[in-house]
Amino acid sequence: MNWESARQFWEMGGYGFFVWGSYGVTALLVAAELLLLARRTKQARALATQDAALARIDAERRSGS
Amino acid sequence: MSEPQSSAARLPGAPGFNLFHYASPQTFYPLAGRLLWPCWLLAAALCAIGLYIGFFVAPTDATQGDSYRIIFIHVPAAWMSMVVYLAMAFWCIVGLIFNTRLSFMMSSALAPTGALWAFVALWTGALWGKPTWGTYWVWDARLTSELILFFLYCGYMALQAAIDDPRRADRAGALIAIVGAVNVPIIYFSVKWWNTLHQGASVSLTAAPTMATTMLWGMLVMALAAWAYTVGAALLRVRAIMIERERHTDWVRQLAQGGGSRT
Amino acid sequence: MLSVFATVLRRDLLLAWRRRADVLTALGFFLLVTSLFPLGVGPEPEQLAQIAAGVMWVAALLATLLSVTRLFESDEADGTLEQMLLSVEPLAVIVLAKVCAYWLLTGLPLVLIAPLIALQFSLSPQETGIVCATLLIGTPTLSLLGAVGAALTLGLRGGGALIALLVLPLYVPVLIFGAGAVDRWRAGLDVDGNFALLGACLLVSLAVAPLASAAALRIAQD
Amino acid sequence: MADAADTPMLSARALSCARGRVRLFAGLDLAVRPGELLQVAGGNGTGKTSLLRILCGLSEAEAGELMWRARPVREVRDDWKAGLLYLGHRNAVKDDFTPLENLRFSAAIAGEALDADRALRALVDIGLRTRLDVATRNLSQGQRRRVALARLLCGTRAALWLLDEPFTALDAAAVAQLAGAIAAHVRGGGAVIYTTHQPVDIDVPTRACVNLDDYAC
Numbered sequence: 062m063n064w065e066s067a068r069q070f071w072e073m074g075g076y077g078f079f080v081w082g083s084y085g086v087t088a089l090l091v092a093a094e095l096l097l098l099a100r101r102t103k104q105a106r107a108l109a110t111q112d113a114a115l116a117r118i119d120a121e122r123r124s125g126s
Numbered sequence: 127m128s129e130p131q132s133s134a135a136r137l138p139g140a141p142g143f144n145l146f147h148y149a150s151p152q153t154f155y156p157l158a159g160r161l162l163w164p165c166w167l168l169a170a171a172l173c174a175i176g177l178y179i180g181f182f183v184a185p186t187d188a189t190q191g192d193s194y195r196i197i198f199i200h201v202p203a204a205w206m207s208m209v210v211y212l213a214m215a216f217w218c219i220v221g222l223i224f225n226t227r228l229s230f231m232m233s234s235a236l237a238p239t240g241a242l243w244a245f246v247a248l249w250t251g252a253l254w255g256k257p258t259w260g261t262y263w264v265w266d267a268r269l270t271s272e273l274i275l276f277f278l279y280c281g282y283m284a285l286q287a288a289i290d291d292p293r294r295a296d297r298a299g300a301l302i303a304i305v306g307a308v309n310v311p312i313i314y315f316s317v318k319w320w321n322t323l324h325q326g327a328s329v330s331l332t333a334a335p336t337m338a339t340t341m342l343w344g345m346l347v348m349a350l351a352a353w354a355y356t357v358g359a360a361l362l363r364v365r366a367i368m369i370e371r372e373r374h375t376d377w378v379r380q381l382a383q384g385g386g387s388r389t
Numbered sequence: 390m391l392s393v394f395a396t397v398l399r400r401d402l403l404l405a406w407r408r409r410a411d412v413l414t415a416l417g418f419f420l421l422v423t424s425l426f427p428l429g430v431g432p433e434p435e436q437l438a439q440i441a442a443g444v445m446w447v448a449a450l451l452a453t454l455l456s457v458t459r460l461f462e463s464d465e466a467d468g469t470l471e472q473m474l475l476s477v478e479p480l481a482v483i484v485l486a487k488v489c490a491y492w493l494l495t496g497l498p499l500v501l502i503a504p505l506i507a508l509q510f511s512l513s514p515q516e517t518g519i520v521c522a523t524l525l526i527g528t529p530t531l532s533l534l535g536a537v538g539a540a541l542t543l544g545l546r547g548g549g550a551l552i553a554l555l556v557l558p559l560y561v562p563v564l565i566f567g568a569g570a571v572d573r574w575r576a577g578l579d580v581d582g583n584f585a586l587l588g589a590c591l592l593v594s595l596a597v598a599p600l601a602s603a604a605a606l607r608i609a610q611d
Numbered sequence: 612m613a614d615a616a617d618t619p620m621l622s623a624r625a626l627s628c629a630r631g632r633v634r635l636f637a638g639l640d641l642a643v644r645p646g647e648l649l650q651v652a653g654g655n656g657t658g659k660t661s662l663l664r665i666l667c668g669l670s671e672a673e674a675g676e677l678m679w680r681a682r683p684v685r686e687v688r689d690d691w692k693a694g695l696l697y698l699g700h701r702n703a704v705k706d707d708f709t710p711l712e713n714l715r716f717s718a719a720i721a722g723e724a725l726d727a728d729r730a731l732r733a734l735v736d737i738g739l740r741t742r743l744d745v746a747t748r749n750l751s752q753g754q755r756r757r758v759a760l761a762r763l764l765c766g767t768r769a770a771l772w773l774l775d776e777p778f779t780a781l782d783a784a785a786v787a788q789l790a791g792a793i794a795a796h797v798r799g800g801g802a803v804i805y806t807t808h809q810p811v812d813i814d815v816p817t818r819a820c821v822n823l824d825d826y827a828c
Contacts, residue, residue, distance in 0.1 A: 063186060070181075074192035079257050083196045083250040087203070090242055091355065098362045105369035106382070112373055113382035274558045281555040288545040291631045297608040298541050302555055305537065305601060309559050316562035316586075323569060323576075374632060396719040407707040407746075468701025469717070474669060477692045477722040611670045 149226045151368040152377040158361040165358030172351035179344035193257040197341070200250035202349035203243045204268070207275055208310070210240030210356060214282070215307035218300035228364075230296035231371065233303060234286055235364035239356045241279035247272050267318035274313050278306040292371055393478040394486045401490030404463075415456045415495040416502060422448040423506045434511040441510035442520050442571035449499045449524055450531055450560050454553050457535035460491050461543050461606065474610055480603035488536045488599065496528030516571050519580060523567040526587040533591075533598035534559045540605035563590050618681045619644050620694070620771055620802045621666060626675035628661050635661055636826035639675070643771070648797050648815045649804045653823030659806045660700070662823065663773045666804065667697040693722070696769035698777060702759035706748035710739050710758045713747060714765065723768060733764035738785065752780045760785075763792050772796060774805040786811060 064070040073080045148154045180198035187194045214233045221229030251269050252262040263269070282303055289295035372378050405412055426444045427437055464470040473483050503524055507517035538556035542548045570583035619642035627637035635658030643649045651659050664670045666677070668684065668691065677684045679691040704713040711730065718725035734743060737757045747755055760777065772793070778786050790813045793803050797815045 063182060073195070074186060076191060076193035076257050079193055079253045080195055083199055083253045086249055087199050087246045090246060094239065094242055094359060098359060098366070101366045102362060105366040108373055109369050109378050109382035113379045116379050274561055277554065277558045281551075281558065284551055284554050285541060285545075288542065288547060288551055291611075294608055294611055297611075298605065301537075301601060301605055301608065302541060305559065305597075308597075309562075312562050313558065316565045320565040320569060323573065371632070374634060393719065393722060396716065400716050400720075403712075404705060404707055463705075466701075467705060468699055468703040469705060469720070471669060471697070471699060471701070472703045472717055473720055475667060475692060475695075475697055476720050477689055478720070483720070 146224075146226070149224070149228055151228050151231070151372055152375075154228055155365060155368055155377075155381070158365050161361055162358060165354050165361065169351050169354035169358060172347050172354060176344055176348035176351050179340060179347060184338065184340045184344055190258060193254065194341075196250050196254040198344045198348050200247060200254055201345050202352045203247040203250060204272060205349055206352045206356060207240055207244035207247050207272065207279075209353070210236050210243060211275060211278065211303075211310065212307060214240065215303050218303045221296065222300055222304075227296070227371070228368075230300060231364050231367045232360065234296070234299065235360045235367055236356070237279060237283050237286075238363070239359045241276065241283065243352065243356070244272060244276040244279055248276060265321065267314065267321040270317045270321070271310070271314040274317075275310060278310070282306070390478065390482055393476070394482050397473075397483050397486035398490050401487055402493065405490070405494050411456075411459065412494050412498070415452045416498045418455055419448050419452040419499050420502065420506070422451065424509060427509065437510040438512055438516070439575075441507065441512050441516070442523075443568045444510070445503060445506055445520055445524070446527070446564055446568040449496075449528055450557075450564060452499060453495060453528065453531040453535050454538075454556065455549075456495050457491070457532070457539045457552060457556075458542075458548050460487060460536055460539045462539075465543055465610075470606070471610065474607060480606065481599040484536065484540075484602045484606070485595075485599040488532050488602075491536070492529050492532040496532050499528060500524045512571075516574065519570050519574055523570045523583065523587060526584065526591055527563050527567040530563050530587070530591045530594045531560060533594040534563075536602045537598050537605060540602040540609060543606065543609040563587065566590065617644055619678070620680060621804075622678045622681070623666065623672075624676045624678070626662075626665065626677070627673045628658055628665060628670075629673045630658070630661060634673070634828040636823050637674075637828055639821075639823075639826045641666075641821055643802045643804055643819075645770070645800045645802055646797060646817065647802050648793070648813060648818040649802070650818070650820045651804060651806045651823065652820055653827075657823040657827055659823060660775055663697065663699075663775050663804065663806065667695055667773050668692065669697070694769060695771040695773060696721075696762070696767055697773040697775075698759060698762075699775045700779075702755050704747050704755060704758050707746055709744050709746060710734055710750075710761065711743055713758055714761055717762060718765075718767075721767075725765060729765040730761075733761045734758075736764055737761045737788065753782060753785065756780045757785060760789055760792075763789075763796070770801050772801065772803045772805070774803065776806050776808060778807050778809055778811055790814075 071077055071081075148157060176198060180195055184195070184198075186192050214236045217229045217233040217236070220226070221233065248269070251264075251272070255264045255269075256262050282299055285302055286295045286299045289298060369378055369381075423444055426440070430436060430440065461470060464473070474480060476483065500521055503521045504517050507520060512520065534556055535552070538552035541555060542551045545551060566583050566586040570580045573583065574580050622640075622642035624640055625637075626639040626641065628635045635656075639662070641649075651662060653659050661670065665672045668688075679687050679694065684691045703717060704710075705716070708716065711734065714730045714734065715725055715727075718730075731743075734740070737760060739754060739757055739761070742750060742754060747758055750758070756779070760781075763772065774793075777789060781789065790811055793805070794814050797803055797813075
């Protein structure tokens with residue numbers, strides 16, 4: 062184990078800014094990408110369900126008229 | 127030259143196994159869905175193990191102290207940015223040869239994640255450079271070619287964004303991805319050649335710390351984690367692209383009627 | 390095969406002759422950009438001589454990109470590009486002829502005016518010779534690669550900037566070999582390597598770029 | 612070998628075309644034989660232009676098979692390209708050139724020999740006698756269209772003409788002249804596929820009409 066205390070771990074031998082700067086930004090970017098992906102999937106699903114609804118309406122129109 | 131519309135297009139003489147079965151979006155969509163969670167779990171597990179090795183097993187380096195721990199994200203990101211670009215070029219070539227729409231969709235799905243890795247490689251490279259060589263940006267051959275690779279990604283995505291017709295976007299993107307892939311080694315060696323010419327002006331990254339085995343393991347595990355994450359992200363994005371592109375088809379409509387469940 | 394190459398070459402040169410003013414834009418841009426640098430960097434001759442090759446090369450590169458959209462845009466607008474795609478003659482040959490005409494109108498003038506710029510940057514005669522020689526071999530490659538970008542972005546909004554983003558990464562090797570020649574000469578090293586590599590880049594793009602542009606045009610017109 | 616007369620010059624089977632995400636038509640079968648005139652009808656946006664662009668190879672069909680003289684077009688690409696002449700909405704003329712230069716260059720680009728005398732006669736016949744050395748830029752829309760149509764009059768080797776609304780912007784005399792040229796070409800064993808929004812009387816023995824509304828999606 063390299064670290065005696067959490068504080069020492071956070072300082073990372075004086076290079077805390079650089080190490081956590083790297084890992085932090087990477088984590089942020091990955092999280093951002095996942096959020097964007099989730100949003101895009103939800104939007105795509107919404108498009109699909111809207112199409113399904115349209116199809117149903119067409120079907121009713123055809124069968125109704 | 128008609129596209130293999132139905133998924134039953136068999137390669138002549140292929141025995142039972144049908145290469146094209148998963149080539150059509152309709153059959154690939156549920157498969158991608160089933161693969162998603164395994165990818166995320168694998169990525170999370172490997173990342174945890176990698177970080178543990180990187181921070182708690184790998185010793186503090188004699189010369190660089192603890193700043194070298196950045197390599198556990200920098201090197202995997204650099205590897206992944208290269209691997210993803212080559213994977214994109216591969217899918218583009220497959221798409222052009224077999225005229226399968228799904229291969230182009232896969233390539234477009236990979237691009238943003240590849241660009242993310244290229245940016246992470248540059249960002250972590252700069253933050254590692256500051257404590258080690260005193261400047262955020264070092265005109266080292268690998269960092270410079272990483273920068274140009276990042277521009278290649280941006281070029282691919284910008285071109286695809288500028289074209290509305292999906293068919294043209296696929297093929298134009300494929301052309302620039304393949305031309306770019308051919309140029310990546312040329313760019314790397316020309317930058318390396320240029321770097322040695324101006325050796326006095328900069329220090330190259332070859333002065334990395336000696337590779338203790340634990341460090342190597344840390345990087346390898348983190349690279350696998352990054353790989354699993356990339357596959358997961360690409361599959362998720364390709365599913366969204368499939369729905370966006372195939373909206374007028376009935377399999378998407380049935381999918382929506384089926385409550386859009388995980389299948 | 391050869392006759393259609395000659396015809397298209399003559400056609401494009403004749404067209405450019407009818408619109409002589411357009412030809413000067415690339416040349417004017419090159420002159421302007423290179424003469425702005427001393428204002429920005431300062432007039433000391435040694436400093437200028439050191440950055441001269443790099444400045445001239447980057448200016449030549451940007452001048453090529455600036456006017457490369459002209460290569461296919463006017464033909465696409467009036468429908469002649471469609472007829473080229475329909476021709477029995479190989480499209481790559483037609484594209485190569487168009488790129489040659491384009492180089493004669495934008496690339497070659499840069500090489501011819503380069504000695505004048507070299508004087509501005511107080512380059513010695515040998516250095517001027519080297520810069521002009523590298524530009525002579527390098528600018529055709531720039532035009533060929535630029536043609537691929539122009540074909541890919543035909544008719545797209547934001548075409549100019551998009552072409553730069555697509556094609557500039559591909560210009561990096563040519564820029565390094567070209568601009569690096571004078572630096573090597575100033576450091577007392579031989580420059581044969583640079584010329585060999587520039588020649589290689591030219592031959593490869595001569596072989597690949599017309600085919601890639603032709604494919605890109607078919608994709609664009611699909 | 613089937614008798615040369617009735618093997619179709621160009622035939623398409625189960626053709627379907629999509630523009631962006633919208634599918635325009637599907638399951639279209641079509642054939643044109645030497646000595647036959649085929650009109651492509653259909654409302655706006657039903658894909659008439661797209662169909663013509665597919666038939667001449669400018670764009671690719673989403674699905675379906677295209678045959679030139681009963682052979683898949685992939686195998687006989689040069690004959691197919693040499694055998695057809697496509698005239699779209701745009702006139703394929705350069706504004707900076709004179710009509711004569713335009714004619715000469717477009718024939719050369721198509722890889723066709725052009726007899727100077729026939730070119731002159733074509734331009735005179737189409738009514739551009741007094742505009743021979745004027746830059747096309749200064750001509751009216753109708754005259755510009757005539758410069759494009761002059762190619763049809765100077766003995767092109769193309770057996771199949773694909774004309775997309777050739778009669779637009781033409782006055783009555785030019786319309787009659789073009790109709791005559793088409794009729795002569797068809798009677799001489801050639802074939803023409805064309806679209807038009809104005810009814811034009813073309814005097815040919817066999818004619819057919821394909822309406823894209825029947826294949827719309």
